[in-house]
Amino acid sequence: MIYLYRTLSMLAYVLLAPLVGGFLAGLDRKLSARMQGRMGPPLLQPFYDLAKLFKKQVLAVSRYQFMMVASFLAMVIGTGALFFGGFDLLLVFFVLTTACMFFVLAATVTNSPYAELGAQRELIQMLSYEPMILLTAVGFYMANGSFRGVDVFYTDEPAIVRLPGVFLGLLFILTIKFRKSPFDLSTSHHAHQELVKGVTTEFSGVLMGMVELAHWYENVFLLGLVALFFVSSAWWSGLLAVGAVLLVWFLEVLIDNTSARVKWNHMLRSAWIVTAVCGGGNLLVLEIIRMLF
Amino acid sequence: MKRTIVPFGPQHPVLPEPIHLDLVLEDEKVVEAIPSFGFIHRGMEDLASKRDFNDYLYVVERICGICSYMHGMSYCEGAERIFGVEIPDRAKYLRTIWCELSRLHSHLLWLGLLADAFGFEALFMQSWRIREKILDMVEDSTGGRLISSVNLIGGVARDMDREMLAGFVAQFDKMESELRSLTKVFLKDSTVRARLFEVGALTKTDAILYGAVGPMMRASGIELDTRKLGYAAYGDIDFDIITSSGCDSLARCEVRIGEIFQSFRIIRQAVDKIPDGEIYIPVKGNPKGEATVRVEQPRGEALYYMKANGTRNLERFRVRTPTFSNIYSLLKILPGAQFADVPLLILTIDPCISCTER
Amino acid sequence: MAGIFKFTKFALKNLFTKPATRAYPAVPARQAPRTRGAVQVKIDDCIFCGLCNRRCPADAISVDRAAKSWTIKRMSCVQCGNCVLNCPKKCLTMEGAYSAPDIEKRNELFRKAEAPIPAVHTLAPAPADGKAIAPDRVLVIDMTSCVLCGLCARRCPTGALNVDRAAGTWTVDRTACLQCGNCVNGCPKKSLALVPEKDHPTVETYTKNAAPQVESVQAPAAPITAQPAGTEGITVDLSTCILCGLCVRRCPTSAIAVDRKAGTWAINRQSCVVCGNCLDVCHKHSLSKTTEGIDTSGVQVYTKTAEPKAEPAPAPTAPEPSASTETTAPDTPVGNGIAINMDTCVLCGLCAKKCPTAAIAVDRAAKTWSIKREDCVLCGNCIAACPKKSLSEDEIPLLETYTK
Incomplete structure (x- = not known):
């Protein structure tokens, strides 16, 4: 029975994540605009933009770009599908890393100075958040005794109870993953930075559309990861999870609008400190509790 | 060490002005900055020989949109000096008020662009929201938001009566308190501070050596302000010279913020002291002679030279803009900076390439 | 002290208040009473003097007097307001309107509607009732002071006037006359006036009673002695x-x-x-x-x-060279240099302006033209610039100052 649910969940993700992701992107833009005192675009604007991007003429700088970006998209969908199918968290995270590598490669093959610098920054970003991501997987193992995502549904209490530090650490690096200030170094939603559009500078038309789509899939996956901390076998945990996800998402938008962009050394240093203190500390405490009791 | 050359400008989403720099980078560190200029040269000085000197005023005003008011005013000052006329006192005070409004809008614009340069769009929008109120005041009094077309050789064309001035001053209290909270973000927020503190330091010696002017120079501790020369009504107004000893981008931000609050105070003083009377005296005939006018534009000291030979057209009209002097300082602070700081550093000189290249 | 998220209170306050932006163009743009918009003309008050045309720094306005039209290039207008300031009839305004955006550069033409100007100028017979066509003002002339110079006819924009010196007559076609006053302003003898009179014929001819001063155009061959006193x-x-x-x-x-x-x-x-x-x-x-x-x-x-x-001949004779007032010092070097003919020189100063080395100086008050020979590079700019062709390059004594 569970296999049916898992398969349905994977299918639902593959089909519905673009809609959810696009809608969240639209809400993000509207909310950011209101926080800035503007009216903002219509809620469905990201869909109009995506449709426009797919209709545009492709100006590919290099013949390998399409292959790289397509691989990136496919891998991201794979990540999310594996995650929502309840598979091994470590597998999920490493597939995500592979996807990001394709993204970086897609930028590097263009030989553009902006894209290359953006790719370099993207790699530094990965360096900043990878430890925390891995610690999250380890944390789940230490809390639930299993790396498999589906196993959270069999626990009595949500993982947040045992992993508050890991959760905080994850929240910190989520800002990097969502590409929001203060950590929107490699590319951001606004092209008002020294790298023009950074990693995505040389993508246009269909390529840019695929990248946007991939980002929506990725965002849905990341929010699912947040929800994972709040689900358990209890029926109300689902509602709790949705509430937590919305709160976290709102906080991300608020933080985006209340901080400046920092430089890469700040990002790296602060991410590792948070990883060590919150993530590492949490796991250390868990280990100590396990040894004592 | 591999070096890459990144072209920066003249069209770049983060650049406010069409300056071109070829940045030689080693990883993310700028090793050298090679500038190219002239993208927006329009030959406006040459038009002096083709337009009646009364009409040329409108061309001078349009050298730049941000610094527009003082260009027009300085041209009129220069012509008035050549003619040897003294404009009525009320006109002098009105000019002072408009100069300070121009400075206010320029500095608020700068604050917004600075925020944009370090990725803080919400702060950018908030600064410009306050700036809108200033532009509304300028539009109410002159008819145009940026280009006022209100100066004439011999005075000003429009008057601001007591009611209008009182209305403006009444709005200042609210604006000042909003600005106080806003400038706290600029000066105290930790992410902003991380971007501004100890970035792009220009020592006092270097500032003098490289000929920095305006807030760029005052942030390195040099106490000079061309308004102290006493043109328009500045001779009657009491104000200090705002300086800072920080020498870095944060110091320049402090100086400009200080000047914003100072402008409010100056306008309040001018509104209290403004005398009644005429605002314009007609000036007839053709000018003959030369004049040099120096004013404190928001960006620094600007110098205007006019030469007339008794005909309807000026023989020569030359502007030396503050950005022209500050560019050398920019080229001094760029090497050694991080690439992420480049737009920030370009903004700290408050570039107005439109004025510089005319 | 540094803090984090200091902007939060602004962000949250903005979230719950109305946005500062305006949904233009659904909501119209803000306009103040003094806002300078597109230039509008009250064409009925316009006298087509063309001052706005001359004052416009962008050459956006053109005025056609004959056709009575006023045209503006909307996309050239920079909305400076110089035309409004200088219009003598105050028929130009700028408040309240703005130039709508467009995809092509249009000219807007305003034409004064009025009775058509007769295409062919003929002397029409006076109407039977003898009433004037324009009852409010009519053009009248005082033939005692009129010298039949014909300036009024030349200045009339509609060709309503005709002056025949031989016949000694001055004729006005009142149907063509616009009462613009150009002839009145131009008459050197102040013989013309626009008066609120009525009852004038449509076409009126006035004849000068005194005989014209000139009898013939043939000049006598013999040298002329002084004429009788009194001939002015x-x-x-x-x-x-x-x-x-x-x-x-x-x-x-x-x-x-x-x-x-x-x-x-x-x-x-x-x-x-x-x-x-x-x-x-x-x-x-x-x-x-x-x-x-x-x-x-x-x-x-x-x-x-x-x-x-x-001179006996009707045309001026050959010139005799006039002595300039320069003096030649005994030890002045002779060589190739810029020479000036001070008799034709009008001291306009164009040569000084065009000189790239500022070698030339012109003092109009003192009537001197001076050149620093060591600065002069013989580029010829001054020769080309001189409107009176007074300058040339020649083998001359290289003096530095010449006086008229």
Whole structure:
């Protein structure tokens, strides 16, 4: 029975994540605009933009770009599908890393100075958040005794109870993953930075559309990861999870609008400190509790 | 060490002005900055020989949109000096008020662009929201938001009566308190501070050596302000010279913020002291002679030279803009900076390439 | 002290208040009472003087007097307001309207609607009832002062006036007359007026009772002696005259001729109607009316630095070189340099302006032209710039100062 649910969940993700992701992107833009005192675009604007991007003429700088970006998209969908199918968290995270590598490669093959610098920054970003991501997987193992995502549904209490530090650490690096200030170094939603559009500078038309789509899939996956901390076998945990996800998402938008962009050394240093203190500390405490009791 | 050359400008989403720099980078560190200029040269000085000197005023005003008011005013000052006329006192005070409004809008614009340069769009929008109120005041009094077309050789064309001035001053209290909270973000927020503190330091010696002017120079501790020369009504107004000893981008931000609050105070003083009377005296005939006018534009000291030979057209009209002097300082602070700081550093000189290249 | 998220209170406050932006163009743009918008013209008040055309720094306005149209290039207008400021009839406004964006550069033409101008100018017979067409003001002339110079006819934009000097008549076609007043302003004798009279015929001819001064245009062969006293004529003081030729241009009968090379000023007394236009225009006040030495039979030629002498031929004769007032010092080097003919030089200063090394200086008050020979690079800019062709490159004694 569970296999049916898992398969349905994977299918639902593959089909519905673009809609959810696009809608969240639209809400993000509207909310950011209101926080800035503007009216903002219509809620469905990201869909109009995506449709426009797919209709545009492709100006590919290099013949390998399409292959790289397509691989990136496919891998991201794979990540999310594996995650929502309840598979091994470590597998999920490493597939995500592979996807990001394709993204970086897609930028590097263009030989553009902006894209290359953006790719370099993207790699530094990965360096900043990878430890925390891995610690999250380890944390789940230490809390639930299993790396498999589906196993959270069999626990009595949500993982947040045992992993508050890991959760905080994850929240910190989520800002990097969502590409929001203060950590929107490699590319951001606004092209008002020294790298023009950074990693995505040389993508246009269909390529840019695929990248946007991939980002929506990725965002849905990341929010699912947040929800994972709040689900358990209890029926109300689902509602709790949705509430937590919305709160976290709102906080991300608020933080985006209340901080400046920092430089890469700040990002790296602060991410590792948070990883060590919150993530590492949490796991250390868990280990100590396990040894004592 | 591999070096890459990144072209920066003249069209770049983060650049406010069409300056071109070829940045030689080693990883993310700028090793050298090679500038190219002239993208927006329009030959406006040459038009002096083709337009009646009364009409040329409108061309001078349009050298730049941000610094527009003082260009027009300085041209009129220069012509008035050549003619040897003294404009009525009320006109002098009105000019002072408009100069300070121009400075206010320029500095608020700068604050917004600075925020944009370090990725803080919400702060950018908030600064410009306050700036809108200033532009509304300028539009109410002159008819145009940026280009006022209100100066004439011999005075000003429009008057601001007591009611209008009182209305403006009444709005200042609210604006000042909003600005106080806003400038706290600029000066105290930790992410902003991380971007501004100890970035792009220009020592006092270097500032003098490289000929920095305006807030760029005052942030390195040099106490000079061309308004102290006493043109328009500045001779009657009491104000200090705002300086800072920080020498870095944060110091320049402090100086400009200080000047914003100072402008409010100056306008309040001018509104209290403004005398009644005429605002314009007609000036007839053709000018003959030369004049040099120096004013404190928001960006620094600007110098205007006019030469007339008794005909309807000026023989020569030359502007030396503050950005022209500050560019050398920019080229001094760029090497050694991080690439992420480049737009920030370009903004700290408050570039107005439109004025510089005319 | 540093803090984090200091902007939060602004962000949250903005979230719950109305946005500051305006949904333009659904909501109209903010306009103040003084906002400078698109230039509008009250065409009925416009007199087509063309001042706005001349004052516009962007050359956006053009005025066609004959066609009574006022055209503006909307995309060229920079909304400076100079035209509004300078309009003598205050028929231009800028408040309240703005130029809508467009995809092509249009010209907007405003035309004054009025009765059509007759295509062919003929003397129409007077209507039976003798009533004037324009009852409010009519053009009348005082023929006792009129000298039949014809300036009014030349200035009339509709060709309503006709002056026949031979016949001694002045005719106005009142259907064509616009009462613009150009002729009234231009009459040197102030003979014309626009008066609120009625009952004038449509076409009216006035005849001068006095016989015209000029009998024939043939000049006698013999030298002319002084005429009987009392014949008034124009004379010139060549010591102040700079031979600029303005009087030539202003003379309605083309009676004056100026030859700069020859240094002569000649007047054909038979054409001259002594209207005094040349007197008015002379900047040097060299011309005057006198009764002495006036020979009305032909052309009188005055030569600079020589006594005014009467010539038998109708055209000015060959020039005699006039002595300049420069002195040659004994040890002045002779060589290739810029030479100036001070008799034709009008001290306009263009050469000084065009000189790239600023070697030339012109002092109009002192009437001197000076050149620093060591700075002069013989580029020839001054020669090309001189409107009177006074400069040339020649083997000359290299003096530095020349006086007129």
